[in-house]
Amino acid sequence: MPDRESLDGDQLLLVLNALANPHRLRIIAALADGTNYVSQLARDLQLSRPLLHMHLQRLEAAGLVEGHIEVSDDGKAMRYYAVTDFAFGVDAAAIAEAARTLTKSEPTGRTKGK
């Protein structure tokens, strides 16, 4: 397990958003038990496959899980996902630091872009 990471504002926000959902917390918990492929994971968690797909992409975009194709013995291509070694601490000081590099919805010169 790596040392505690230091994320910039946008990264932190991306991660927090990825974690702020019960399904996604369960997905991480399930993958922490061991790597798994999409369809099986969907059955385990009782989620529709398209829904799980979307949640996995959100988690992967935040760098919390990683997927890779693996060809099974009988030639089927399966996408296996595993959790990454992420670890970070959250307190007021860390947030104050991160907030300085936030590019979204700034008071001036907003990057919003409609």
Add this chain to the structure above:
Amino acid sequence: MPDRESLDGDQLLLVLNALANPHRLRIIAALADGTNYVSQLARDLQLSRPLLHMHLQRLEAAGLVEGHIEVSDDGKAMRYYAVTDFAFGVDAAAIAEAARTLTKSEPTGRTKGK
């Protein structure tokens, strides 16, 4: 500063949801610089007062900030907010642990309630 807290699933989710917003990160950052009252904070952050009010409530519900009424010299009642001493770590193991006590959107016996 207190030791790293250990939150149950629902608490953790509440906190993560509270933090998963750029405005709210900025609010915490601003309050980390020093306590402040609502109207002034709204001007500093360039947010409408009703909007800030909503965000503050979300943060307070998660236990990240605390507000109290303070009567100024000239008799006006102002609501001052300050950050609390929260601190917690996030990694796959912590999430796996917390996920076990999640009550929302469970596979069976959902608590959804419409």
Add this chain to the structure above:
DNA sequence: TTCACCTGTCAAGATTTTCTGACAGGTAAC
């Protein structure tokens, strides 16, 4: 071929969240 799996995508509806403008009340100062 048909079946049972796997993968991925899309459109569109349902639900939440975010945000604003308008309104209510209060005090002190001019």
Add this chain to the structure above:
DNA sequence: GTTACCTGTCAGAAAATCTTGACAGGTGAA
């Protein structure tokens, strides 16, 4: 009185998120 602050709330629009069902493709096995 009016003005200038402070507080709080509400309804409703706007935007983002979540979720499902249907469709596309692929493989190997019976």
